[in-house]
Amino acid sequence: MGSGKTTVGRAVAARLGRRFVDLDDEIEARAGAAIADLFAARGEPGFRALEEEVAHGVLRDGDPAVVALGGGAVLSERTRSELAGRAFTVLLDVDPETAWLRAAHGDRPLAQDEDAFHALHRDRQPLYEHVADARARDVDGLLLAAAGVHVELGAIDDLGGLVPGEGPVELVADTHVAGIHGIRAQVALGARDVEQHEVPAGEAAKTPAVLERLWASLRIGRDGSLVALGGGSTTDVVGAAAATYMRGVAWTAVPTTLVGQVDAGIGGKTAIDLPGAKNVVGAFHWPARVVCDPSLLATLPDDERRNGLAEVVKTGLLAGRPLWELGEPDQVRACAAFKAGVCLQDPYDRGARNQLNLGHTFAHALEAAAGYALPHGRAVALGLLAALRLSGLHDAVRVVEDVLAPERARVDRDTAWAALARDKKAELGSPRLVLLDAPGEPRWGVEVAASDVRRALDELIA
Ligand SMILES: NC(=O)c1ccc[n+]([C@@H]2O[C@H](COP(=O)([O-])OP(=O)(O)OC[C@H]3O[C@@H](n4cnc5c(N)ncnc54)[C@H](O)[C@@H]3O)[C@@H](O)[C@H]2O)c1
Ligand SMILES: [Zn+2]
Numbered sequence: 001m002g003s004g005k006t007t008v009g010r011a012v013a014a015r016l017g018r019r020f021v022d023l024d025d026e027i028e029a030r031a032g033a034a035i036a037d038l039f040a041a042r043g044e045p046g047f048r049a050l051e052e053e054v055a056h057g058v059l060r061d062g063d064p065a066v067v068a069l070g071g072g073a074v075l076s077e078r079t080r081s082e083l084a085g086r087a088f089t090v091l092l093d094v095d096p097e098t099a100w101l102r103a104a105h106g107d108r109p110l111a112q113d114e115d116a117f118h119a120l121h122r123d124r125q126p127l128y129e130h131v132a133d134a135r136a137r138d139v140d141g142l143l144l145a146a147a148g149v150h151v152e153l154g155a156i157d158d159l160g161g162l163v164p165g166e167g168p169v170e171l172v173a174d175t176h177v178a179g180i181h182g183i184r185a186q187v188a189l190g191a192r193d194v195e196q197h198e199v200p201a202g203e204a205a206k207t208p209a210v211l212e213r214l215w216a217s218l219r220i221g222r223d224g225s226l227v228a229l230g231g232g233s234t235t236d237v238v239g240a241a242a243a244t245y246m247r248g249v250a251w252t253a254v255p256t257t258l259v260g261q262v263d264a265g266i267g268g269k270t271a272i273d274l275p276g277a278k279n280v281v282g283a284f285h286w287p288a289r290v291v292c293d294p295s296l297l298a299t300l301p302d303d304e305r306r307n308g309l310a311e312v313v314k315t316g317l318l319a320g321r322p323l324w325e326l327g328e329p330d331q332v333r334a335c336a337a338f339k340a341g342v343c344l345q346d347p348y349d350r351g352a353r354n355q356l357n358l359g360h361t362f363a364h365a366l367e368a369a370a371g372y373a374l375p376h377g378r379a380v381a382l383g384l385l386a387a388l389r390l391s392g393l394h395d396a397v398r399v400v401e402d403v404l405a406p407e408r409a410r411v412d413r414d415t416a417w418a419a420l421a422r423d424k425k426a427e428l429g430s431p432r433l434v435l436l437d438a439p440g441e442p443r444w445g446v447e448v449a450a451s452d453v454r455r456a457l458d459e460l461i462a
Contacts, residue, residue: 001071001111002103003092009068011139015341017352019065023073027054039109052076059086071120072110074127083131090142091132096121140337147340148289149266151333155293156181156254159188159227163252164288167223168193172214172238174230176201177256180299185229185254195219203372205233206272208281214241225250225288231257231304232264236282239270243285250288257300258308258328259376261292262315262335267343267353284348292336294329306404307377313403314358314384315339317396320440324403354444358434359383362457365420369411381406386456390448391435408462416461417454 006022013020024035027050031038039047055073058065059082067087073079083089096118103111111117134145144151150162163169169189173182175198186194197217199205214237218226226249228238235253242251255265271282297305309324315335316323323334339356346352363383367374381404388396400406409416420431431453434444 001108001117002099002101003071003094004102005068005092008092008139008142009066012142013066015139015143015345016066017345019063021058021065021067023051023055023058023068023070026058027051027070030054034107036107036109048072048075052079055079056082059083071124074124074131080127080131088146089131089133090145091128091135092142093135093137140334143337143341143344144333147266147344148287149292149336149340150289151261151292151294151329151336153293153295153329155291156184156296157188159185159254159291160191162289162291163189163192163225163227165223165225165250167225168195168220169225169227170195170197170218170220171227171229172197172199172234172241173228174199174201174205174234177230177234181229181256181296185227189227199230199234199237201233202231203233203273205230205237206279208272208274210237211241211244211272214238215245218245220249222246222249225252227252227254229254229256231255231260235260235265235287236269236271236279239268239285239287240272240282242287243270243283248285251285252289252291253287254291254293254296256296257304258297258332259304259311261294261297261332262308263311263339263356265290265292266336266339268347269349286347290336292332294332297328297332303375303377307375307380310377310380310384310404311335313400314356314380317384317388317399317436317439318355318358318442320438322399324399355434355442357444358436358442359385359387361420361431361433362386362460365416365457366409366411366460368419369416370409374409374411377404378406379409382409382460386460387433387435389459390433390452390456391437393436393439396436396439406460408460410462413458413461416457420453420457 010020028034031050051070051073058067100114100117110120136142136145169192171185171194178198199210226238226242228235235255239251242249253265255261268284268286270285271279274280312331312335313324315338319338323331326334342352342356359380360383363379366379366382381400384400385397385406388400430447430450432445433448434442435446436442
């Protein structure tokens with residue numbers, strides 16, 4: 001009672017594109033009477049029996065939903081066992097004083113007396129702990145928990161406890177990151193049975209040869225897991241190894257770049273490149289855990305940070321919140337939660353996940369035309385300009401100019417146009433783009449006249 005579960009639950013459901021069910025409302029609707037009246041008429045045992053029945057119906061309904069359970073629902077053993085088997089259960093952490101201030105003086109039968117309210121909270125606390133798969137304090141925290149993403153300064157030092165399972169661990173780091181953060185990760189995994197491997201730094205890790213070397217060097221069985229320590233290149237190839245080795249083993253992503261923590265490490269897309277074609281071989285393989293420790297970013301070179309900031313601005317525009325104004329740890333948390341929500345909603349990239357391509361059709365065309373010598377962040381900054389100009393959002397254009405200071409790319413216009421037309425989003429004739437109706441209101445698959453797209457692309461080129 002008073003945890004805010006209805007407000008948070010409704011917001012989480014909206015972020016996940018799922019139904020929201022408030023168990024108390026459902027009970028009132030089914031019984032055709034208010035909770036207080038049901039309590040008075042049937043007594044607590046009668047009410048609990050009804051509550052259990054309704055909870056059973058809601059939890060058995062195949063259609064995925066976000067459910068706010070009444071505070072007493074977990075008193076039922078049957079409900080607890082159904083939660084264990086059918087739900088991801090999050091305990092919404094709230095201090096009892098706040099809960100009392102919210103719940104008091106309403107018509108809730110068990111929130112009439114402060115001492116009794118606190119006693120009830122104390123009695124039930126062990127049951128809440130028992131059913132909870134995770135704990136959270138707010139909407140972002142809940143989405144992160146549901147996606148298995150742990151964001152915390154210094155989290156790297158708890159790696160031993162954060163990597164799920166008890167089995168042996170293969171730690172794979174890029175050679176550069178291994179030299180900076182490898183020992184710290186090793187120490188943190190200390191009590192576990194750990195073997196360490198290295199892959200080349202950057203995009204050079206995403207090749208069939210590196211993947212094959214990884215396969216050959218792994219010695220874990222199905223009970224073991226891989227831990228990827230590095231940027232998006234490392235998590236992409238290690239995730240691909242985890243997806244395929246022994247037909248799939250668990251893996252943990254420990255992204256060490258801003259791109260990795262706000263984007264690449266989250267969502268379960270794994271891939272390697274083939275000559276001339278990026279990300280064409282891979283699988284969807286959701287990491288069992290993602291550990292984002294913003295303190296690891298202290299050693300990140302400025303260019304790499306700028307790449308990440310472009311994705312932060314993209315995310316803020318999609319979310320409709322100026323996330324680029326936050327300090328780095330909060331930026332990471334908010335962006336990671338946003339991506340987690342979108343990917344949970346659309347794990348296999350068939351709909352909502354499209355929005356994450358905002359600005360990227362242009363960015364990919366410019367990168368290809370530059371022979372991949374143009375850093376991704378610079379290309380995305382330019383791509384965002386084009387998408388926002390086509391969206392008619394002049395204030396947002398100014399944000400991109402102020403925060404990312406994009407510089408026109410020195411590439412051949414016809415080569416860039418040819419690359420854009422080849423892009424898979426253009427399959428159906430005129431290019432299909434992600435545009436914004438307003439910040440926070442993306443629309444994808446928008447068909448835009450080729451001449452307008454060409455003009456927007458040309459404006460990005462020096
Ligand atoms: N799977 C996805 O959903 C997804 C999303 C976005 C991007 N990606 C992929 O991510 C890749 C790009 O990853 P990235 O931008 O994270 O960079 P990266 O992994 O290519 O690393 C870039 C450089 O930064 C260094 N580095 C990493 N962490 C460091 C640290 N803490 N301190 C100092 N140096 C550090 C690396 O050694 C490397 O030299 C691309 O291949 C892209 O396709 C994947
Ligand atoms: Zn990107």
